[in-house]
Amino acid sequence: MKKKKHSSNKWPSFPLWELATLGKKSSVAKMLSKQLLGLSRITHRDLSSDSYILNQKQLQEEKFFTGDRVYGEGTILVSLDRMHRGIGLLMTEAVVASGICGIKIKSVKILPEYLLHYLLWIRKYLPKHKRWTISDLKDLMIPVPPIQIQQHILTVLSKINEINEKRKKAIMLIDNYVTALYFSQFNVVKNSESFREGQLKEFVEEIELGSSFRNNEILCNIPILKGEPDLSQFEVWEENCEIDETSIKNIPLARFGDILLNIKRDRDSKENLVIIHTWSYPIAFSDEWIRIKPLANISSEYLAAFLRLEYPRISLMYRTHRLRDLSKKLSELQIYIPTQINQRLFTSMVRKVNNISKMHHQSLLASDRLNSVLNERFFQ
Incomplete structure (x- = not known):
């Protein structure tokens, strides 16, 4: 200090x-x-x-x-x-x-x-x-x-915290809505004859493990997904230079539509465990994450919802299997896939509520900056 x-x-x-x-x-x-x-x-x-x-x-x-x-x-x-x-x-x-x-x-x-x-x-x-x-x-x-000044400081900081808690609750409600939407779709699928049943590997192009990055390692113009990421910061990432393809040749990259699955979190964690890549630029990802690329006719949103609900099983796989065997075990997960029409409907609804969630994340980032500035002013 x-x-x-x-x-x-x-x-x-x-x-x-x-x-x-x-x-x-x-x-x-x-x-x-x-x-x-x-x-x-x-x-x-x-x-x-x-x-x-x-x-x-x-x-x-x-x-x-x-x-x-x-x-x-x-x-x-x-x-x-x-x-x-x-x-x-x-x-x-x-x-x-x-x-x-x-x-x-x-x-x-x-x-x-x-x-x-x-x-x-x-x-x-x-x-x-x-x-x-x-x-x-x-x-x-x-x-x-003086006590009056302390009370004023507490009033300001508690108001910011109160607003942030409401935003976090809204994000949680959106996540719960997506889960409920998946369950309703899943029940329709299971009670219908017009669905496909199979293992995950039948519906994805690739499953890739991430790479180990040093704590201070920075790639030119490529953000790295590692540790406990603040996804709201990814929303405001600015590209400052063209990507040098040779410098990232051997680095695992996720692109638009890919799914990123965390494999090292606590199974009861409330943090982001499954992320859909929605940015205009590629991102690198550490060995805490696995990239899953769905087939062109498979909804990333539907597959991500499936993986979120299967996370307790996936977490158990990580703890009981060697890392090199994890991709194989993941690929064998049983999944039901709805019709193309139902997938498109599910995707459309999820994207709409996710856009609202993104706005809340961006507001949280702005509030965190304001909170940091005020803390420095009050306490420094």
Whole structure:
């Protein structure tokens, strides 16, 4: 972390230990007891996915673990784990997994939510995979404006977050609509005689594994699909130079209409697992992805919907088979293909709602930029 201890020039700064109590002290946490059965249990994964912790899965007696602590409402939780690094604010009393630091505000100078947003902002300056320690947190210098200013900052940031949550919900509803549309089409197909049944390999031209790319590797004018991509950034990609075909000769590329399937995500992941290439330029893809090129008379949208629903099986294949055998196992998946008319109808409807989804993704990208600018202005 480089930014002169991240203190602001506008407001007086205080080390966190002056403003709050950290760790496993009795004033922050209490030990588990039988009377606490039924409380939610917060894990590192829960903390990474939600900054405002409400109700998680209910804790049963057999789920007690050594090192678990109970934290009260209003406690800020910071993961000391290298992988998840989540930060959240408890909105209710909960059991918290070992390795998560509790921070309880003890000063009237600072609001818990203000500290939450400051920690969320400052976290991006922490090198990837470097974990925080309690000592790091205690010595962190926190700029503390007047309470009225803190409330104003929270009002602005919470409004942006509220709008973003509505956009994310709209995107999720569109995904659910496409799934429902597929099921309705699938039921029509199965109850009709005018469909084709076969293995996936009968309806695709090619199944190709991606390539390994270094973290800092950049291709001239070719974006690389790797890690956890932000697809909204692909929508605004600008071609700055002509593609040198010789430089990308041996690089796996996906083009318009190809399907990209992620093979290394958690089966329950909410991230993009199946993507249809809809851009005007080719993209390279890492070994986390597989490219599937449908035959000319097969709808990419229908095939992508099929792969999304089959993802639990595909995820299991990845974990139980060697990578070189994965393409073969994928090609053997059983699929029902509707008539050309029904495929065209399905494709038309999906493209219309996907265009709406793209607009929401672009709006999310703009909101993220605005949020970043405001955070720098408020906290730097």
